[in-house]
Amino acid sequence: METNLLKNISVDCVIFGFDMESLNVLLVERTMNASQSNDTLFSDLTLTGHHIYENEDLDGAAKRIVNDLTGLKNLVLEQFYSFGELDRLQHPNDQLWIDQFEGALDKRVVSIGYYSLLPSLNVNIKQKGRVVKWYPVNEISELAYDHTFILEKAISHLRYKLRYEPIGFEMLPPKFTLSQMQKLYEAVLGVELDKRNFRKKVSQMTYVVPLNEKQKGVSHKPAQLFMFSRDVYEKTKTERYDFFV
Amino acid sequence: METNLLKNISVDCVIFGFDMESLNVLLVERTMNASQSNDTLFSDLTLTGHHIYENEDLDGAAKRIVNDLTGLKNLVLEQFYSFGELDRLQHPNDQLWIDQFEGALDKRVVSIGYYSLLPSLNVNIKQKGRVVKWYPVNEISELAYDHTFILEKAISHLRYKLRYEPIGFEMLPPKFTLSQMQKLYEAVLGVELDKRNFRKKVSQMTYVVPLNEKQKGVSHKPAQLFMFSRDVYEKTKTERYDFFV
DNA sequence: ACAAAAGTGTTCGATATACACCCATGA
C-alpha cells in the first residue's frame, strides 16, 4: 500500500507526557559505534521522526510515526511548525549517522513538526532495538540534529495554546482530580498557581465535569474526580474578538 | 547561485495589506485558454507561491517570493502552517495548469505557508504579465488549489496573534492616528470596538508612542500622530504565565 | 492521634464595559 519515501520531506514528532510531577518528552538514543573497534563514537538523543511516503498526508505520517513507537491510535496530534534550515542535519555526527543508516535519503530535508499528548506514562513503548525513554523537559540538554530547537518550539507552542484553550487533558487519566489538573498546568506553564484561585477558574469551565466518584485508597481525604468533555467544550466555546494589551 | 528546485516542496505566501477600510490580500489571476480556439477554459485566483531551491531555506524562499512580486525587502514574514493533503492540487483545473506551466514539477507537493504584512497599499506590484490585485478578505470566494484553506488558516493565525501581541503595525503607515489603528484592529478581528475603551488600552501600550506631530490637510480636527516602537516593545514585554478560562 | 492532601470565602485592587458631549479644522 505504501509507496516511495519522499527524500526531502520528513515529519518529526514531539511526544509529551505527564507523570503528575513534570512534563516529559519521549526521546530515542542514537549511539554510533566504530565499525571495527566497536568503540562508541558518539551517543546522543533524538526526537522521533521519519520521512513521509508519497501517498501519505502529513497528519497521516505523524500518526504512523507515533503509532509505530507507542502502538497508540487516535491520539492528539497537532502540527506546530516546519523546519528547513540548510544546516539542520549538517553536524558531523548527523552526517555520519545519515550516511550509515539512511544513505539513500537526501541531505536537504524539510521537516514538519508535530506534537502529541499521551494519556499517561503507562504506554508500552515499542523499543525495536533502540533505547527509548521519557525525559523531563527541564532536564534535557542538547539533542541531535536541530531537535533542541524543534523541542523548544513545541514547548512554547504547547504553553501558548494551553493558556487559551483546554488542551492537555489528554495527558491526564480519563478521571482526574483538580490537584492533578493543577499540577499539569503548573508543569506546562512553568509557574506555581494558587489552589483556591485555580479552582475558582476551573469551576467556570463547564467542560470540566464532576463525576459521582471519589479517589480510593489514598491515605488522606479522597478527592472528587472529574472528566473533560470535549463535547461540552465545542458546544459552549465562543469566539473571543477583543484583544489584550 | 541558486541551484535546483525541490520538486516536492513549495512556499505559499499570504500577503496582507490594509487600506484604512478593510483587510486585503494580494491575489494573482490564473487564466487558462484553450490552445487553438483561445477560449477561456477557466479563470480563477491564487495566492503567490513557488517551489524552493535546494540551497535556500524556508524563510529565504518566502522572502524571495514576496520580493519578486513587490520589490520589498525586510518585511514581516511569518510561517504559520504547512499543507500536505494528497488532493491539494488534484482539481482538474490545477492538473491542466500544472501540466502546461510546471510540467517538470511533481504532483505531490507539500507547501509551507507564510504570511506577510505590507506597509500600505501603495506598493508597486510587479505584474510580470499576470494580473495581480488586492481583494478584501471578506469578499473572497473560492480560490484555486487549496488556497482557500490556506488563506483561512492565515487569517485565523493573524487574528489569534493580534489578540495577544502587537503585530499589524506593519500594515499602517509609519506615522498613524489612533483611529487608523482602531480601524485596523476592527478589520482584522472582525468586530467593532469602543473608541474610548480602545484608547484607554492603547495608552497602556508604552510601545505606541505619540509624536510631536499632527495630521495635516484634513477638514476636521487634526489627529495626533503615533509610531510603533518595536524596541520599546521588546524591552518591556513580560512573559504571561497565567491562563484564561 | 497523626500525617497528608482536599476543600472552601473574603477582601481589595485592577480592569472591562457602557455611554455623550465639546473641539479644531477646511470648505
Next chain:
DNA sequence: TCATGGGTGTATATCGAACACTTTTGT
C-alpha cells in the same frame, strides 16, 4: 456656519490576587 472626525471621564460590574483553616481518610 457647517460637516467631519478627534478627543475626553465616570460609574458599575467583573475579575484577578492574596491569603489560612477545617475536613476526611489511612496508618
